[in-house]
Amino acid sequence: MPEALAWALGDAAATGAFGEALGRAVDPPACVLLRGGLGAGKTTLAQGVGRALGHGSLTSPTFALLMEHPGAVPVLHVDLWRLDAHELPGVGVEEALEGWPGVSLVEWGDRFPHVLPADHLDVSLADDGPGRRATVAARGPRSAAALARLAAARGA
Numbered sequence: 761m762p763e764a765l766a767w768a769l770g771d772a773a774a775t776g777a778f779g780e781a782l783g784r785a786v787d788p789p790a791c792v793l794l795r796g797g798l799g800a801g802k803t804t805l806a807q808g809v810g811r812a813l814g815h816g817s818l819t820s821p822t823f824a825l826l827m828e829h830p831g832a833v834p835v836l837h838v839d840l841w842r843l844d845a846h847e848l849p850g851v852g853v854e855e856a857l858e859g860w861p862g863v864s865l866v867e868w869g870d871r872f873p874h875v876l877p878a879d880h881l882d883v884s885l886a887d888d889g890p891g892r893r894a895t896v897a898a899r900g901p902r903s904a905a906a907l908a909r910l911a912a913a914r915g916a
């Protein structure tokens with residue numbers, strides 16, 4: 761399995777569908793880091809993951825910082841964009857991520873990489889013409905297995 765795989769996502773619907781495929785590929789507990797600049801499509805992808813796991817509408821946690829969605833596969837949706845480093849110890853993100861039994865989705869997690877579980881999927885979204893390019897790398901064996909399932913489902 762190569763270190764990272766990439767997919768072209770022509771429009772927002774493609775980002776959502778890719779998120780759904782990712783949601784089917786992960787085997788909870790699992791953590792997904794979502795990188796990419798402002799408006800890259802991180803929340804759109806997270807919503808797709810949520811749909812695949814039975815969560816109809818994950819709203820953006822940009823202002824809430826952290827949103828827990830209970831269910832058969834509980835989803836923790838985190839957005840660290842607005843968080844200052846000195847606030848980090850007080851908000852419980854690390855504690856929430858550690859031992860989360862379902863799937864955690866962490867927008868802007870690359871700002872504070874030490875809060876992420878060691879084994880996580882590292883997803884980057886970048887502009888690609890009018891669309892986006894998603895690059896997915898596995899950080900650890902569980903994520904490597906998920907990436908292999910994603911590649912099998914989506915072609916790569």
Ligand SMILES: Nc1ncnc2c1ncn2[C@@H]1O[C@H](COP(=O)(O)OP(=O)(O)OP(=O)(O)O)[C@@H](O)[C@H]1O
Binds near residue numbers: 769772
């Ligand atoms: N593959 C794509 N091609 C074109 N537009 C897309 C694509 N994926 C998502 N978008 C659009 O990009 C915009 C921003 O999406 P989204 O809110 O998911 O980004 P974000 O990375 O979460 O932004 P933020 O950094 O503000 O949290 C939305 O209008 C969305 O529909």
Ligand SMILES: [Mg+2]
Binds near residue numbers: 803820822867
């Ligand atoms: Mg967002």
